[in-house]
Amino acid sequence: MSEKIYFNFQGPWSDAATELLCSDTGSWRTERPVLDEEKCILCGFCAMYCPIQCIEMKGQFxxxxxxxxxxxxxxxxECPKKAISMVPEGEFK
Ligand code: SF4
Ligand code: SF4
Structure with missing residues (x-):
């Protein structure tokens, strides 16, 4: 029986022990998502669709x-309740 071989940098599905590439993609942003908690029904679609999977449950939302x-x-x-607005970064400076 052959021995299983692991590479140092495998995909996130692997059990590679070394940390994978981690890019500061937040510096690319010109707009940020802002949640209207009154409209949110906690369906989780936003977290499922986020291409970089950076949405997580913090507190109740x-x-x-x-x-x-x-x-x-x-x-x-993708938010079915239109609870997320994209707001220009300039408004937070
Ligand atoms: S997709 Fe919209 S309604 Fe669903 S959890 Fe996200 S913000 Fe809330
Ligand atoms: S989908 Fe993810 S990366 Fe895109 S704006 Fe929403 S939270 Fe940011």
Whole structure:
């Protein structure tokens, strides 16, 4: 029986022991997703559709990790209750 071989940098499905590539995609952003908690029904679609999987449950609601959110707007587009608005970064400075 052959021995199983592991590479140092495999995909996130692997059990590679070494940390995988981690990019600061938050610096790409020109708009950020802002949640209207009154409209949110906690369906979790935003977290499922986020291409970089940076939305997680924080407290009672789903929120983006702004260190990684690149402002693509997919979460806002897929939210069935239109509870997420994309707001220009300039409004937070
Ligand atoms: S997709 Fe919209 S309604 Fe669903 S959890 Fe996300 S913000 Fe809330
Ligand atoms: S804007 Fe894009 S990257 Fe940011 S949380 Fe929404 S889906 Fe994810």
């Amino acid at each position: 789903f929120h983006s990790d702004l260190n990684f959110c690149k402002g693509c707007g997919v979460c806002a587009r």
